[in-house]
Amino acid sequence: MPEKNGSYKRNNSSLIYRDLIFLDYDDIQGTTEDFIEAVSSALFGYSYILYPTIKHSIEKPRFRLVVKSNNVMNEATYKQVVKEIADKIGLPFDMASLTWSQLQGLPVTTGDPATYQKVVEHGLDYPVPKVEPRAKQGTTERYKPRVSGQRSMTMRIIDTLFNGFGDEGGRNVALTRFVGLLFNKWVDCDLETAYELTKIANSVTVEPLPIEELDRTFSSIARAEYRKRG
Structure with missing residues (x-):
């Protein structure tokens, strides 16, 4: 409720x-x-x-x-x-x-x-018993849960660490969003950890970004974020 x-x-x-x-x-x-x-x-x-x-x-x-x-x-x-x-x-x-x-x-x-x-x-997804998610009780109206911002960002970051930045056409956009999430105030990664996580996500991308391109994008976003923080 x-x-x-x-x-x-x-x-x-x-x-x-x-x-x-x-x-x-x-x-x-x-x-x-x-x-x-x-x-x-x-x-x-x-x-x-x-x-x-x-x-x-x-x-x-x-x-x-x-x-x-x-x-x-x-x-x-x-x-x-x-x-x-x-x-x-x-x-x-x-x-x-x-x-x-x-x-x-x-x-x-x-x-x-x-x-x-x-x-x-990276391997198989761990097998769990198939169940129906718990539904909202006391009404027939379909309920779509709203999760906290912190949990939502955490899940998005972990999903990227498992699956990478996607195909060639969207890799740079996905990289930019990912690094932005890492520096978000609710996550607040330090610089070294953010860079390491970015390299991990790139390493599991089907066609990884060249390291020079990754470094350039990461550095640009990191500088912008640190300027905003003063």
Whole structure:
């Protein structure tokens, strides 16, 4: 149901479906390399992204796992799939990952960018049970949910990291929009992380942009954004 001002508040009752699976690992006992290997072995052949969260450090590694599903999920299915993937990996995960409306942020760096290892694997979409998204109750009017700006931008960025900038005719436009999203105030990527994510998205594009063209476009947008910030 909308708020009195017509906006929609994200909570467990208002969220209709999810199409990406998120697990946070905040209590990693071994090394970062061992953790990445455990995830790789468990999810071999599937599409996923693994990146450090904001409190990550070399001494205390913390990672967020994003798995691409082959279908939308309702609350019950989402929790089932989170537990299934966690069981495959076999390591303790943050139980807040089971919260239906939990928000997840994009990669950020607060220290040396060289210590922030990111993994992007392209494979099959992870199979989930097919269900109908939860419908709005108490009315026959078709309900189209409005998601928060932060979630919408996060999903658009992650989708680009999985799928790239599209075909040759639209690559530059897609690149411009992508970099703009990274510097948006709701995402606020630092320069090094934004550039690395841009290179990752370009690398999975069917016909990647030449690096000189990518650098030129990225630098132009970055300068404009930093001028706006003063």
